[in-house]
Amino acid sequence: MAQSKTDYYYELIDSFLENRNKEAVLEKARTFASNLPEESITPEAIVNIHKAYFEQRSFSQQDVMESLDVLEVVIQSFGYNYSDYKRLVDRMEVHDKEMGLAASLQQTMLKTDIPQFDSIQIGVISVAAQRVSGDYFNLIDHKDGTMSFAVADVIGKGIPAALAMSMIKFGMDSYGHSQLPNDGLKRLNRVVEKNVNQNMFVTMFYGLYEDLNHILYCSSAGHEPGYVFRAASDTFEEITVRGRVLGVSPNIRYDQQEIKIELNDMIIIFTDGVTEIRDESGHFIDKNYLLNFILKYKEMHPQDIVQLLYEDLLRLQETSKRDDLTILIIKRAQ
Numbered sequence: 539m540a541q542s543k544t545d546y547y548y549e550l551i552d553s554f555l556e557n558r559n560k561e562a563v564l565e566k567a568r569t570f571a572s573n574l575p576e577e578s579i580t581p582e583a584i585v586n587i588h589k590a591y592f593e594q595r596s597f598s599q600q601d602v603m604e605s606l607d608v609l610e611v612v613i614q615s616f617g618y619n620y621s622d623y624k625r626l627v628d629r630m631e632v633h634d635k636e637m638g639l640a641a642s643l644q645q646t647m648l649k650t651d652i653p654q655f656d657s658i659q660i661g662v663i664s665v666a667a668q669r670v671s672g673d674y675f676n677l678i679d680h681k682d683g684t685m686s687f688a689v690a691d692v693i694g695k696g697i698p699a700a701l702a703m704s705m706i707k708f709g710m711d712s713y714g715h716s717q718l719p720n721d722g723l724k725r726l727n728r729v730v731e732k733n734v735n736q737n738m739f740v741t742m743f744y745g746l747y748e749d750l751n752h753i754l755y756c757s758s759a760g761h762e763p764g765y766v767f768r769a770a771s772d773t774f775e776e777i778t779v780r781g782r783v784l785g786v787s788p789n790i791r792y793d794q795q796e797i798k799i800e801l802n803d804m805i806i807i808f809t810d811g812v813t814e815i816r817d818e819s820g821h822f823i824d825k826n827y828l829l830n831f832i833l834k835y836k837e838m839h840p841q842d843i844v845q846l847l848y849e850d851l852l853r854l855q856e857t858s859k860r861d862d863l864t865i866l867i868i869k870r871a872q
Contacts, residue, residue, distance in 0.1 A: 543579065544587050546570060547612075551591055554608050564611050569710070571612040584612055610720055621688035650707075653679035653803050657749055657872040661840025663848050664864040673809050673862040674703040675733045676710050683749040686710065686717060689807045689866050690742040691761065693783075703736045706742075719744040719757035720794035723781065727759065727792075730785035740784040743807050747799075754797040754805060762813050765829065765837065774829050804840065804869045806832065811863035815855050823854065840867035 550570065554563040574584070588609050592602055652660055664673050678686040688710060692702050709729045710722065722744050730740055746752055756764070760783035766775045779795035799805065808828070815823045824858040831850060837841045844865045851863070 692786035
């Protein structure tokens with residue numbers, strides 16, 4: 539299979555940053571660039587590929603600036619002069635500042651404390667593939683024997699996605715105690731529909747755990763299915779509740795499921811960054827792989843389980859193909 543232009547451009551940058559003979563790499567870049575105008579590839583497309591490269595990985599500011607030598611050579615093939623090139627570079631720098639602002643917004647506005655209960659244990663990990671994550675989770679101890687929790691995935695990036703998640707968090711935090719999930723999603727749907735860009739949607743799993751009777755109330759807005767591990771039988775049950783994503787229509791009602799949680803049972807919620815991981819051969823990881831991994835470590839604290847699972851998935855997945863990833867496990871311990 540022929541190598542894509544994007545993959546080859548990524549290799550050029552890798553080589554340029556790692557190779558001492560930078561002029562040889564730049565000559566390869568000139569050869570690569572000479573055919574681009576004939577293939578209807580625009581300068582804007584090259585800039586976007588360059589930006590995507592650094593959004594997917596972590597590099598120093600010096601590496602970013604050095605890489606612009608490769609971009610300059612490629613852009614020159616389109617007949618651009620220095621002022622045109624400088625405008626493209628300036629656009630990249632503005633984008634970089636916007637991404638930094640969005641990341642800062644997430645860190646300050648979306649921070650969530652893990653509630654402490656005697657009867658349940660909680661493990662959660664949420665890792666962004668780029669500087670700004672499209673994933674979100676929230677846990678709220680209502681101080682009345684109930685805990686609300688949500689795992690969401692915003693279909694969108696950058697500052698708009700960070701602001702959308704901030705509105706969702708504010709909406710959840712301001713509803714008061716014991717907000718039933720179907721009502722919570724109905725209200726959040728109105729927030730998203732009215733205040734978020736029309737091209738941005740949100741999937742969410744919304745749960746309420748009642749500590750007194752050990753009952754899980756849950757609803758879903760187009761999110762990945764959750765699971766309940768049954769300790770008595772060492773089996774997993776898929777949570778079947780379904781619903782439309784947030785932000786599509788203002789008048790949506792959400793179904794709600796009620797599930798009894800027994801001793802040592804676990805509630806397991808993922809985002810699609812987990813369920814749509816591809817291995818080195820390009821195949822999707824089967825959901826049974828994830829569930830069997832959890833089964834293997836079922837005796838451990840949920841935080842240890844999610845950490846081990848995350849580290850295992852990192853080994854399986856190609857760095858360039860990583861997506862935002864969130865895993866939440868709630869275990870009844872008493």
